[in-house]
Amino acid sequence: xxxxxxxxxxxxxxxxxxxxxxxxxxxxxxxxxxxxxxxxxxxxxxxxxxxxxxxxxxxxxxxxxxxxxxxxxxxxxxxxxxxxxxxxxxxxxxxxxxxxxxxxxxxxxxxxxxxxxxxxxxxxxxxxxxxxxxxxxxxxxxxxxxxxxxxxxxxxxxxxxxxxxxxxxxxxxxxxxxxxxxxxxxxxxxxxxxxxxxxxxxxxxxxxxxxxxxxxxxxxxxxxxxxxxxxxxxxxxxxxxxxxxxxxxxxxxxxxxxxxxxxxxxxxxxxxxxxxxxxxxxxxxxxxxxxxxxx
Numbered sequence: 573x574x575x576x577x578x579x580x581x582x583x584x585x586x587x588x589x590x591x592x593x594x595x596x597x598x599x600x601x602x603x604x605x606x607x608x609x610x611x612x613x614x615x616x617x618x619x620x621x622x623x624x625x626x627x628x629x630x631x632x633x634x635x636x637x638x639x640x641x642x643x644x645x646x647x648x649x650x651x652x653x654x655x656x657x658x659x660x661x662x663x664x665x666x667x668x669x670x671x672x673x674x675x676x677x678x679x680x681x682x683x684x685x686x687x688x689x690x691x692x693x694x695x696x697x698x699x700x701x702x703x704x705x706x707x708x709x710x711x712x713x714x715x716x717x718x719x720x721x722x723x724x725x726x727x728x729x730x731x732x733x734x735x736x737x738x739x740x741x742x743x744x745x746x747x748x749x750x751x752x753x754x755x756x757x758x759x760x761x762x763x764x765x766x767x768x769x770x771x772x773x774x775x776x777x778x779x780x781x782x783x784x785x786x787x788x789x790x791x792x793x794x795x796x797x798x799x800x801x802x803x804x805x806x807x808x809x810x811x812x813x814x815x816x817x818x819x820x821x822x823x824x825x826x827x828x829x830x831x832x833x834x835x836x837x838x839x840x841x842x843x844x845x846x847x848x849x850x851x852x853x854x855x856x857x858x859x860x861x862x863x864x865x866x867x
Contacts (some may be wrong), residue, residue: 575601575638577647584643586611587631589819591621601638608633625822628779632787635753677708678755678762681730681747683737689714697746702734704749710762715746717767722799723759723788725750725774726850736853739801743771750774760791769794776804776837777847778820781827800833803862807852808844810861816847 575583579599582592594613602622605611610630611622624630631643639646681704686697691712697705707713715721720743724730730749737745746768748759763770770792774780781798789796829835841847852858 575646580643580647583630583634584647586622586624587627587643589623589627591616591623593618594620594622597622605630605633627819628782628823629786632753632783636756639753676758677706677710678759679704679749679752680707681705681733682745683734683747684744686719686744686746687716699734702731704730710758713762715766715768717794719744719746720769720771721745721763721766722747722771722773723750724748725772725780725783727751728854729773729850732854739773739799739853740771745771760788763788764791764793767794770796771799772796773799773850775816775847775849776800776808777816777841777849778823778827778838779816779847780850781834781837782820782823785828786826798831798834798837800837801853803858804848804852805836805840806862806865807858808840808846808848810865811852811858812844812846812848814846816849817841817845820847 576599579601582597583601585592597611602611606613606622610626610633611624613620613622634643680697681699681702682697683699685699688695688697689712690707720740722740722743722745724733724747727749729736730747733747770788772780772784772788774783784798824838827834827838829838
């Protein structure tokens with residue numbers, strides 16, 4: 573389904589919490605999203621408005637089904653009259669049709685050698701100088717059971733994960749990125765069949781916990797855990813963002829407080845009235861702050 577630039581702008585406004593008159597949202601994409609209960613309608617004194625009460629699920633649905641980039645990127649590139657190549661980048665299909673992805677698999681990184689099996693043969697996974705590696709047709713891919721599978725939500729954190737390895741203690745990790753989203757189903761289908769433990773490395777806010785619990789935790793066969801480094805609690809006052817708390821407060825009632833780390837994290841978010849993005853660990857500034865602000 574083709575999404576116009578104007579439709580993308582309206583979707584962005586909806587995801588940001590705006591209510592839009594239904595008369596402006598008559599295109600097929602909005603009808604489809606209402607059928608999926610991702611967009612809701614309500615009557616006001618001047619007519620009917622459309623809104624979403626779950627912007628995270630709305631954006632994830634768009635990424636899984638229609639877009640290969642953020643709405644901001646889509647708006648910028650589509651304004652530039654995208655070429656056939658650009659259309660592939662934006663939607664995953666040069667003809668803008670819903671078709672099966674050509675590459676079945678997902679990206680990964682390791683920071684130490686790991687002996688694995690693929691297509692019945694032994695393979696040693698080795699660090700590739702910081703470059704991600706693509707695992708094609710992962711149905712036959714097996715990791716040793718002592719390896720922890722780690723999903724990293726933020727793309728920059730995934731690219732810089734070698735600099736953050738101390739956050740994972742003694743774990744031997746197999747890192748997978750949250751993006752690109754067209755790899756989502758291949759990763760989760762593979763994850764369901766693995767006995768390995770799973771760690772979710774996301775933002776330290778309500779939305780990050782919600783993504784973990786609603787999209788991934790249900791697919792884990794082994795033990796699962798939301799990564800909550802001890803240092804993150806000290807970073808809220810300096811690097812936390814109030815708008816993350818304000819914009820995501822509606823997600824709080826949907827969260828399960830079923831892990832000690834999540835319990836303490838939610839208590840901190842509520843006491844500080846802030847959320848903390850995981851990108852803080854990409855900055856040297858946080859280390860300087862921790863040194864200057866001892867416990």
